[in-house]
Amino acid sequence: GALVYQYPRRTICKSGTSMRMECQAVGFQATSVAWYRQSPQKTFELIALSTVNSAIKYEQNFTQEKFPISHPNLSFSSMTVLNAYLEDRGLYLCGARDVGRNSDYTFGSGTRLLVI
Amino acid sequence: QQQVRQSPQSLTVWEGETAILNCSYEDSTFNYFPWYQQFPGEGPALLISIRSVSDKKEDGRFTIFFNKREKKLSLHITDSQPGDSATYFCAARRNNYAQGLTFGLGTRVSVFP
Secondary structure (H helix, E strand, O other): OOEEEEEOOEEEEOOOOOEEEEEEEEOOOOOEEEEEEEEOOOEEEEEEEEEOOOOOEEOOOOOOOOOOEEEEEOOEEEEEEOOOOHHHOEEEEEEEEOHHHOOOOEEOOOEEEEEO | OOOEEEEOOEEEEEOOOOEEEEEEEOOOOOOEEEEEEEOOOOOOEEEEEEEOOOOEEEEOOEEEEEEOOOOEEEEEEOOOOHHHOEEEEEEEEOOOOOOOOEEOOOEEEEEEO
């Protein structure tokens, strides 16, 4: 079956520092990877969508300068939270799908970021 | 403005009852609607989905009813079990090449034995 692993599961970083999180797809080709942030008040905020052979598309309020994403192959993606502050706290979820098979998004368990 | 709305925010049912979760959307170009189930500490898992060409989708105890004209859908969980206690998210997207999902705020369901 299709599985998505994210690591680390949780991390703490000091305010102003950066933190990288990774996403690994197993059992399918992750032609499209969506990064979300989940917080109690804002449910799932789409940060950006990365599709092979296309530019990474960032949603309003999120930028490449703040959340650079790498999607080098069909099984891996990473995202860094640069210069993290309190408002960046939350659960960061990676969802991946095989667009060619029109499959649904499979999500990982997320990386919980705490900023102190 | 919330593009996908869910109600109620929380729902409590007894074991064996039917839980009804509601969802509505704004964007008429949305044509694919998955429901995700999320347990504490885990990521959301796809439960059931429907395309806008259908008005009903059934999978075991889970059924989606879809009303395109009113831009509403609902998830019915029949014979609810304590293991169904989770947060359920309605999501939507356009079924084309590459689209992210737009999620609602979720409905927290508690099933008491």
